Amino acid sequence: MxxxxxxxxxxxxxxxxxxxxxxxxxxxxxxxxxxxxxxxxxxxxxxxxxxxxxxxGGGQAPANPPGANTRIAAMFGVIVGYALVFQWAGFIIATALMTLLVGRLFGGGWVGPAIGGVAGSVLLFVLFDRVLDVVLPVGLLGAWL
The missing domain is CATH 1.10.287 (Helix Hairpins)
Incomplete structure (x- = not known):
């Protein structure tokens, strides 16, 4: 059902x-x-x-493993937080922070998700804002960008 x-x-x-x-x-x-x-x-x-x-239909879905519902709720909170700070903090900071938190939720350490978040958000910012001319908020980094 x-x-x-x-x-x-x-x-x-x-x-x-x-x-x-x-x-x-x-x-x-x-x-x-x-x-x-x-x-x-x-x-x-x-x-x-x-x-x-x-x-x-397809039958009954299997129950979530222990702790999955907590991670799902935390993921929802991370997405809401991302939407709330996106304009103020800017694309690079908000996306790097979101990537770090999502990486931690999925069992990653601190270093890998942090490096991936910063590198990915900077590369995406350059691609969209500078190459494709899609305006993204600079937020707190406005003086440097």
Whole structure:
């Protein structure tokens, strides 16, 4: 029954995404498809997967291993925290910190996730902000960037 409930929830979420994304318009046309193509495509794929789960089910899902629910709640907290500090701290600091915390949640040490977080956030910042011209917040590092 768990898979059917998930399928129905996915169908409801897809319907809300289609409803919200259908009227999405950009003030100027910068690409042939416009800004609504991506959310509508994601909603359609989600609806197909949800429909499959709602119709076929799949039986009972196995229980989470011990400690998994705590890590899931912590991951939700990390994502909410990331959204809250993203503008203020800037992309590089917020993304590096999020990567470090997610790495720790999945059993990593301190050094590996820290190095990966800093390197990845700097490389992504350069790629998006400087190469692709997608403006990202600089936050606390504004004087150096």
């Amino acid at each position: 768990n898979n059917r409930i998930l399928g129905i929830a996915a169908l409801a979420l897809a319907a809300m995404m289609i409803w919200q994304g259908h009227d999405l318009q950009a003030p100027f046309s910068y690409e042939p498809l416009g800004p609504r193509a991506f959310p509508l495509l994601i909603a359609a794929v989600m609806a197909l997967c949800g429909l499959r789960l709602a119709i076929r």
